[in-house]
Amino acid sequence: MVMKRKVLCLALAALMVLGLLSGCGGSGAGGGQGSADKGDAPGASGEANDGGKVLNIYVWNQEFQEKFNANYPEVEKLSNDKSITYLKDGTEVHWIVNPNQDGVYQQKLDEALSKQASAPADEKIDMFLVEADYALKYIDPDVNVALPISQLGITAADVPNQYKYTLEAVTTADGEIRGLSYQATPGMLVYRRSIAQAVLGTDDPETVAAAVADWDKFYETAEKMKAGGYYMYSGRADTYRVYSNNVSAPWVDGNTVVVDQNMMNWVERSMKDTQEGINNNVPGQWIDEWNKDMGPDSKVFCFFLPAWGLDVCIKPNVEGTNAAQDWAVCPSPQGFYWGGTWLIAANGTDNVSQVKDIMLKMTSDRDILRSLAVNNGEMSNDQPLMEELAQSPDFGIDLLGGQNYIGVLSDAAASISLANVSPYDQGCTEEFQNTFGDYFNGKIDLEKAKANFETAIGERYPELKSGGVRWPE
Amino acid sequence: MPNEKKIKSVSYAKWGYIFILPFFLTYAIFSVIPLVDTIRNSFYEYYYSGLKAIGPNWVGFANYAEMLAADLPKYAWNTFVMWILGFIPQIVVALVLASWFTDARLKIHGKQFFKVVIYLPNLIMASAFAMLFFAMFSNSGPVNNILLSMGVIGEAIRFMESTFGARTLVALMNFLMWFGNTTIMLMAAIMGINPSIFEAAELDGCTHIQKFFKITLPQIKPLLTYTLITSLIGGLQMFDVPQILTGGQGAPDRTTMTLIMYLNNHLQAKNYGMAGALSVFLFIISGALCWIVFKMNTDPDPDGSKFAAKRARNAAKKGGNA
Numbered sequence: 011m012v013m014k015r016k017v018l019c020l021a022l023a024a025l026m027v028l029g030l031l032s033g034c035g036g037s038g039a040g041g042g043q044g045s046a047d048k049g050d051a052p053g054a055s056g057e058a059n060d061g062g063k064v065l066n067i068y069v070w071n072q073e074f075q076e077k078f079n080a081n082y083p084e085v086e087k088l089s090n091d092k093s094i095t096y097l098k099d100g101t102e103v104h105w106i107v108n109p110n111q112d113g114v115y116q117q118k119l120d121e122a123l124s125k126q127a128s129a130p131a132d133e134k135i136d137m138f139l140v141e142a143d144y145a146l147k148y149i150d151p152d153v154n155v156a157l158p159i160s161q162l163g164i165t166a167a168d169v170p171n172q173y174k175y176t177l178e179a180v181t182t183a184d185g186e187i188r189g190l191s192y193q194a195t196p197g198m199l200v201y202r203r204s205i206a207q208a209v210l211g212t213d214d215p216e217t218v219a220a221a222v223a224d225w226d227k228f229y230e231t232a233e234k235m236k237a238g239g240y241y242m243y244s245g246r247a248d249t250y251r252v253y254s255n256n257v258s259a260p261w262v263d264g265n266t267v268v269v270d271q272n273m274m275n276w277v278e279r280s281m282k283d284t285q286e287g288i289n290n291n292v293p294g295q296w297i298d299e300w301n302k303d304m305g306p307d308s309k310v311f312c313f314f315l316p317a318w319g320l321d322v323c324i325k326p327n328v329e330g331t332n333a334a335q336d337w338a339v340c341p342s343p344q345g346f347y348w349g350g351t352w353l354i355a356a357n358g359t360d361n362v363s364q365v366k367d368i369m370l371k372m373t374s375d376r377d378i379l380r381s382l383a384v385n386n387g388e389m390s391n392d393q394p395l396m397e398e399l400a401q402s403p404d405f406g407i408d409l410l411g412g413q414n415y416i417g418v419l420s421d422a423a424a425s426i427s428l429a430n431v432s433p434y435d436q437g438c439t440e441e442f443q444n445t446f447g448d449y450f451n452g453k454i455d456l457e458k459a460k461a462n463f464e465t466a467i468g469e470r471y472p473e474l475k476s477g478g479v480r481w482p483e
Numbered sequence: 484m485p486n487e488k489k490i491k492s493v494s495y496a497k498w499g500y501i502f503i504l505p506f507f508l509t510y511a512i513f514s515v516i517p518l519v520d521t522i523r524n525s526f527y528e529y530y531y532s533g534l535k536a537i538g539p540n541w542v543g544f545a546n547y548a549e550m551l552a553a554d555l556p557k558y559a560w561n562t563f564v565m566w567i568l569g570f571i572p573q574i575v576v577a578l579v580l581a582s583w584f585t586d587a588r589l590k591i592h593g594k595q596f597f598k599v600v601i602y603l604p605n606l607i608m609a610s611a612f613a614m615l616f617f618a619m620f621s622n623s624g625p626v627n628n629i630l631l632s633m634g635v636i637g638e639a640i641r642f643m644e645s646t647f648g649a650r651t652l653v654a655l656m657n658f659l660m661w662f663g664n665t666t667i668m669l670m671a672a673i674m675g676i677n678p679s680i681f682e683a684a685e686l687d688g689c690t691h692i693q694k695f696f697k698i699t700l701p702q703i704k705p706l707l708t709y710t711l712i713t714s715l716i717g718g719l720q721m722f723d724v725p726q727i728l729t730g731g732q733g734a735p736d737r738t739t740m741t742l743i744m745y746l747n748n749h750l751q752a753k754n755y756g757m758a759g760a761l762s763v764f765l766f767i768i769s770g771a772l773c774w775i776v777f778k779m780n781t782d783p784d785p786d787g788s789k790f791a792a793k794r795a796r797n798a799a800k801k802g803g804n805a
Contacts (some may be wrong), residue, residue, distance in 0.1 A: 112731050113751060120534060120753075153534040292622075293644070299623045433533055448735045451644045462737060465554065469748045472757070473532040 062131050062360030065103045068119050068138035070110040073322060074351060077192075077386060078103075081378045082371060101364060111296070113436065113470075116144060123155045126358045136359040137368065140189065142179065142350040142428060143436035149180050149188040149354070150433070157355040158186035162366040169374045171392045179428040180352055189352035190373040192382065193318060194389045194396075196422035197251065197346040198339045200324065201312040203411065206338070209238045209311075215413060219340035222312075228343045232288045241310045244303040245292030246280035246450060247443055248314050253279075254439065255346040260432040265477030267438065267467055274482055277446055277456075284450045293447055306331035316348045317389035317419060320409055325387075328409075335408055339415045347426045389419050396420050434471060441466040518766075525759030530752060538756070546760035554737070555745075555764065561733070562741040565650050565725070566718030569657030574710070576662050581669035582695055587678070598670075601663035609660065613727035616656055617643075643729065646738040653725045653739060661717075665710055672706035673699055712776050719769050722747065 069075060075092075079085055084097045095103040108118040122135055140148050149156045159165075166177065166187065173194045180189035199222060203213035210221055210231070222228045232242035243249065257270035283289045290310055292299045303310040304327040315323060320337075328334045353373065355365045371378060379390035383399060387407050390396065399405045399416045406412035432438075445466055449459035460481060468475040525546055527539035580601070584594055591597075604612065619626050620642040627639040642648035676699065684694055700707075722743040725733065731747070733740025742765060749758040784790050 117751060120531075123534065147533045150533065155534065298618070298621055302623055444732050444734070448644075451641070451735065453644065453646070453735045458736065465737075469745075469754075470752050471532070472530040472752055472754045473537060 060360065060362045062134075062136070063101060064132040065097075065101055065136045065361045065364055066106060066132075066134065067103060068106050068108070068115075068122065068135055070108060070115040070139070070141075072105075072107065073318075074139055074353075075105050075107075077382060077388075078368070078372065080385070081381050082368065084367075097364075101361070110141070110436075112440070116147070116436075119148075123356070126155070126356065131360045134358050134360055135356040136361045137365050138354055138356055140352050140354055141436070142195075142347075142431060143439065144433060145180055145189065145350075145352055146431060147433040149182050151182050151184050151186070155357050156188040157357050157359070158188050159190065159355070159369070160186060162355055162362060162369070164190075164366060164370060168370060171376075171394050172374065173391055173393055173423055173426070175426045175428060176350070176352075176391055179350070179431070180354075189354040190369050191350055191352045192373045192379065192388075192391050193351060194391055194419075194423045194426070195316040195318065195347045195350040196389065196419045196426055197255075197314055197316045197342055197348050198415065198418050198422070199312050199342045200315050200319065200337055200339050202308075202310070202333070203336050203338050204333075205235070205238075205240050205309075205311045209234050209240065213338060215338050215340045215418075218338070222340065222343050225343050229288075232283075235311050236287060239309065241290040241303075242283075242288050243312055243314070244290050244300055244310050245294065246276075246284065246289065246447075247292075247295045247300075248289070249280065250276060250439070250443060251348045252314055252342060252344050252346040255348075255430075256344055257430055260430045261438040262432045262434045262474065263480075265474050267434075267474055267477065267479040269442075269479060269481050271482040273442065277449070280446075281450055291450075293451075294443065301327050304328065306333040314342055314346065314348075317387055317415065318349065320387040320407070320415070325409055335411045337410050338413050339410060339418050341418055341422065345422050345425060347422075383416070387415075389416065389423065393420075393423075396423070434474070437470045438467065441470060521759045521762050523759075524755045525763050527756050527759075529756045530754040542756070546756050547764075550757065550760050550764065554740075555742075555761070557737070558740050558742050558745045559768070561650075561738060562719065562721055565653045565657070565739065565741070566715070566721060568650060568654030569661070570714055570718065573658045573662045573665055573714070574707075576658075577665035577669050580662075580666045581673055582699060584666070585670055585673040586691075587681075598663075598667065601666055603663070604659045605661065605664050607660075609656075609723040610727050612656055612660065613724045616652055617728050620648075620652060644735055646735055649725075649729060649735065649739045652728060653721075656724050656728075657718075657721070661714070665714075668706060668710060669703060672703040676702045708776065712773060715772055715776065716769055719743075719765065719772070 067075075072092075075095075079088060079092075079095055084099065086096045086098045088095055093105055095105070097103060106118075106122075108115045119135075119138055122129075126134055138148075147153075169177070169190065172191070176191040176194060177187055180191075181187050201218060206213040206218050210218060212218075220227070221231045228242075235242045253272050253276035257272045259268060259270060261267060280289075284291050290299075290303055292303060294300065302308060304313065304324050306328055313319070313324070324337060328336070353369050355362075355369065359365055373379075373391055376392060376395055379392045379395055380399075382388040383390045383395070384405070384407075387409065396416055397420055400414065400420045401417075402414065405416065406414045441463060445462040446459050448454045448462070449456060454462070460479075464479045467479060524539070526541060526543060528542045528545070529536075529538035529540070531537065583589055584591060584598070607615075618624055621627075622639050622641050622643075626642075627636075630636045631639065640648070642652060680698055680702075681694060684698055689697070720743055721741045725739045725741055726744050726747065729739050731744065733744055742761070746758055746761050746765070749761065
């Protein structure tokens with residue numbers, strides 16, 4: 011009797027322990043299954059499969075998701091919370107959204123990509139989106155997380171109309187293209203017609219363009235704005251891209267962070283503008299104050315934005331107000347671009363043919379690209395179409411009071427070069443703006459701001475710590 | 484005969500060990516192994532560059548040296564300042580409220596209601612609370628708008644851009660979130676004091692203030708110690724409130740960067756070596772703090788017998804000499 015009870019107790023205890031251990035062992039054991047680790051077999055085409063029922067797409071906001079739902083012909087219906095799009099062939103498109111700020115999106119994406127080999131078919135990432143600031147990190151052939159489009163069966167000949175720079179930006183050293191984009195992102199100056207009327211006497215884009223033709227003229231106009239009780243622009247982050255796109259070298263050289271003279275020019279100019287009240291001293295973008303500066307009651311004259319900014323930034327702030335058509339565009343004093351979204355097929359996808367179709371349709375189908383331009387104010391990635399629209403007297407959007415903004419952008423689009431981007435751009439950009447923010451607020455001196463930037467970069471990118479930061483003379 | 488002896492020596496104690504085994508196994512798997520692993524990691528250079536792993540390479544104490552040479556003391560100081568700024572008002576207000584609520588002479592109506600209300604802020608997620616404060620105290624937020632429209636200030640106060648403003652906001656949030664919890668605990672402690680002590684004191688003509696300082700405070704000392712320790716450890720781990728309020732920047736000039744925010748920076752960069760070294764520092768600091776506070780508040784001679792024995796010994800020595 012006693013013996014029996016003993017055995018029973020031992021058995022129960024053993025069961026408990028087993029239960030505990032099996033819970034932990036599960037994930038480890040799974041690692042052995044599935045295909046070979048992605049890092050070990052670069053370019054192995056056998057890894058991609060077809061016929062999966064779930065298509066997982068990593069994104070950082072709803073922008074592409076909405077454009078996809080509205081334009082992709084295979085879309086049947088959406089789930090109630092819009093997190094799943096059902097396609098006509100029964101495939102479910104799952105949208106996994108993580109915000110871009112502070113590298114959250116990259117962190118989540120990195121985590122998921124590292125588990126790609128062992129993840130069950132329906133949880134594998136099939137496609138993800140990247141921005142110009144960190145595209146290089148993901149298309150690196152050595153890490154091999156992005157499928158070259160040639161492996162999907164797409165060649166450059168399939169996308170003849172795309173702006174060359176959008177292809178060059180994602181072409182790697184081995185000559186493979188690893189992504190496609192549906193947009194071109196040259197920048198322009200978006201200004202408020204009513205303030206132009208009040209200060210310059212006219213809201214005509216030609217005249218305003220002449221008043222901001224270069225930085226000297228821009229600041230002459232800015233003085234007039236100030237005298238009239240207005241702000242020329244919102245905050246230092248607005249002009250940041252105009253300076254950072256006109257640098258002479260990438261942010262990182264070897265393992266040294268190189269601060270370009272033009273970045274220090276931005277610091278100097280921003281400090282001056284903040285102190286003199288040329289800008290409204292808004293500390294950043296994508297924040298409440300920035301949105302208010304775009305709103306109907308604002309005294310801010312202009313914003314530096316690419317075409318997507320019209321739809322994503324300005325429109326939501328003025329929709330249904332008296333400022334809903336109070337906008338116009340003209341060329342920026344200095345050319346720049348901002349952003350740019352590329353669709354990338356993830357290595358290990360089990361939906362190759364669908365990913366191929368989505369990438370092709372969304373980036374080169376002329377009807378879809380036309381719809382993006384007309385309905386979303388997008389500068390679509392189709393050079394002949396954009397040139398056609400630029401000449402079209404019928405084309406114009408309500409937000410700009412019917413102005414045809416494509417004409418302003420199409421020259422700029424042809425001259426964009428992403429030669430000076432590095433895989434570290436998002437981190438350098440965020441940390442540079444953050445650490446110098448305290449300087450603009452008068453809390454610390456220039457030397458302290460520089461030291462803080464060095465600290466922040468060393469924390470964010472340990473591999474750059476040994477190289478240090480080189481400041482211009 | 485031998486058989487009988489064996490039966491007598493059957494010990495049921497081992498069942499106790501078997502039944503607590505699951506806890507120790509769980510503890511080992513989820514606490515001890517990660518702890519040892521963290522300590523091991525702290526001696527290696529090990530991080531990710533993009534998607535490529537660098538290391539692990541053995542570097543000895545290099546991570547520790549770098550950590551100390553860098554701004555670690557500054558972040559420790561930031562954490563301490565923000566904790567103490569929140570803790571002092573928290574304990575003072577909690578003591579006052581607890582003694583009011585438990586005073587038999589003050590007949591406060593709706594005690595239960597107030598207890599719930601003061602506890603409510605603790606039920607909100609810290610990050611949500613920080614978001615709320617971020618929105619309220621932003622440069623164009625409601626607090627500035629109200630002050631502006633009332634004419635109290637001429638232009639918006641930029642709370643989050645000054646060290647004083649940002650630290651005060653963090654401390655204020657910590658205070659608001661935790662004073663209710665502390666009040667409830669102190670009330671329990673005060674209600675545990677024998678009422679006859681208070682009655683006797685009142686008969687002897689003791690004032691309210693005297694009662695508070697001479698009876699209540701000494702009687703609840705163990706619980707005050709407990710509150711101090713838990714708050715100190717909670718303060719060391721201060722993270723979500725300043726992280727959300729400053730967007731992870733510890734702005735301005737990294738003066739609201741707490742130790743755990745600094746740790747989080749390393750973890751975001753997947754820098755396991757530095758993060759490990761920092762964790763070991765935190766482990767040592769919290770261990771030392773606990774030990775100091777514990778020593779400060781435990782009476783090594785609770786019934787006076789050791790003191791008496793010592794005096795007796797001394798007296799005996801003197802007697803012998805004389």
